[in-house]
Amino acid sequence: MARILAVDDEPAIRSLLERTLGKDGHDVRCAACAEEALAAHPERYDLVLLDVMMPGMDGFELCRIVRARTDAPIVFLTAKAAEEDAVFGLGVGADDYVRKPFGAAELRAKVAAHLRREKRERVYALAFGDVRLDLAARELYVGEARVALTKTEFDVCEFLARHPGQVFSRDQIVEGVLGWGAESDAATISVHVSNARAKLKAAGAEPVQTVWGVGYKWIA
Numbered sequence: 001m002a003r004i005l006a007v008d009d010e011p012a013i014r015s016l017l018e019r020t021l022g023k024d025g026h027d028v029r030c031a032a033c034a035e036e037a038l039a040a041h042p043e044r045y046d047l048v049l050l051d052v053m054m055p056g057m058d059g060f061e062l063c064r065i066v067r068a069r070t071d072a073p074i075v076f077l078t079a080k081a082a083e084e085d086a087v088f089g090l091g092v093g094a095d096d097y098v099r100k101p102f103g104a105a106e107l108r109a110k111v112a113a114h115l116r117r118e119k120r121e122r123v124y125a126l127a128f129g130d131v132r133l134d135l136a137a138r139e140l141y142v143g144e145a146r147v148a149l150t151k152t153e154f155d156v157c158e159f160l161a162r163h164p165g166q167v168f169s170r171d172q173i174v175e176g177v178l179g180w181g182a183e184s185d186a187a188t189i190s191v192h193v194s195n196a197r198a199k200l201k202a203a204g205a206e207p208v209q210t211v212w213g214v215g216y217k218w219i220a
Helices: 012-020 034-037 059-069 082-090 102-120 151-161 172-176 185-202
Strands: 003-007 027-033 049-052 073-078 096-099 125-128 131-134 139-142 143-147 208-211 215-218
Touching: 003 012, 012 027, 012 102, 027 034, 034 059, 034 185, 049 059, 049 102, 059 073, 059 082, 059 096, 073 102, 082 185, 096 102, 102 172, 102 208, 125 151, 131 151, 139 151, 151 172, 151 185, 151 215, 172 185, 185 208
Parallel strands: 003 027, 003 049, 049 073, 073 096
Antiparallel strands: 125 131, 131 139, 139 143, 208 215
């Protein structure tokens, strides 16, 4: 069982989230706006679901605040169909998104997958020259400098680094990292890889290489 904070201004959606995720034994707390969400102390939850379009503070700004307080997975619930909105959401700290209207099975699968990732035991470190992944602390370093990756960015790097030199497609990375396969989810991998590569490059390292027409690989 996990503690989940669900933030949405529509009562019907909040009721749906509470009923659907409650069936899996989760303790779901609902909030109707950003102010209620912050008052509920989001750092105390195992996963946060955020609506994008809300009165007052929108989901993007709330995500920034929540991400500064917790490393728990953040999943956007969005009716916005434009790809740039989803990309923007990932850029401000979210791990994933679900498009409205969503099916109960899809929502439950995504929540379960993210919670499963949180329970994985990490007790090793991986080192490649100046690049080091501390898997216990979930931190990546280039030399002595820590690279501030999001949870999903780190997990993608970890997955690739565990198989140096091997090329993986976006769908394979989705399956290996997130645990389910869907075309829209595969598209988010490109965003996470791009963000991680930009941060690594700024720190002086480029271990992730694009293999055009195929996918990505980690250079040892």
